[in-house]
Amino acid sequence: QVTLKESGPVLVKPTETLTLTCTVSGFSLSNARMGVSWIRQPPGKALEWLAHIFSNDEKSYSTSLKSRLTISKDTSKSQVVLTMTNMDPVDTATYYCARTSSSIPDYWGQGTLVTVSS
């Protein structure tokens, strides 16, 4: 059974760095077909793709947020980590991770709501 679960702070202050962890089970991050994306959704708004990491450790980032994002993985821990620097209230959103299998986005995590406020 494939599952993904996001974890991290529920509240961050403006200018702080956000670190989110996606812990996966039911598949291996080292499997050649597998990848993991991070996606966010501000309250009442649409989904926005943030970053993706492939099994070979190649990474891709949203052009608009590239300077603030870093994605990495620890295969031994079955975890994918996203950091986002210089947080702002407009970054308040539910953050999701999702698995891709041969680029097909087939499983989502439950999401974690992050609020940016002083």
Place this chain on the structure above:
Amino acid sequence: QPVLTQSSSASASLGSSVKLTCTLSSGHSSYIIAWHQQQPGKAPRYLMKLEGSGSYNKGSGVPDRFSGSSSGADRYLTISNLQSEDEADYYCETWDSNTRVFGGGTKLTVL
């Protein structure tokens, strides 16, 4: 970079059918897309992968009422025999070697 365009809203009656559209930008009409459903207050759920040929593969547990089709740059999601639980936001997604993109989503109301 591809762009996906979706109508912001749609509505249909209980028990009827509805066809939602996702349009790929110029130069990207051959791209594969995925459809996702997001019920109120829940995480998105993968529905299917849909190719330009119209061939589609559904995710685990997706009811037979959901089907996909394609015409040129348009990708369609058809839901037959609409149920109340089908009231949700529907998003399409596509990708290439270095980016992934979501459409703006269609809010489906079941009357």
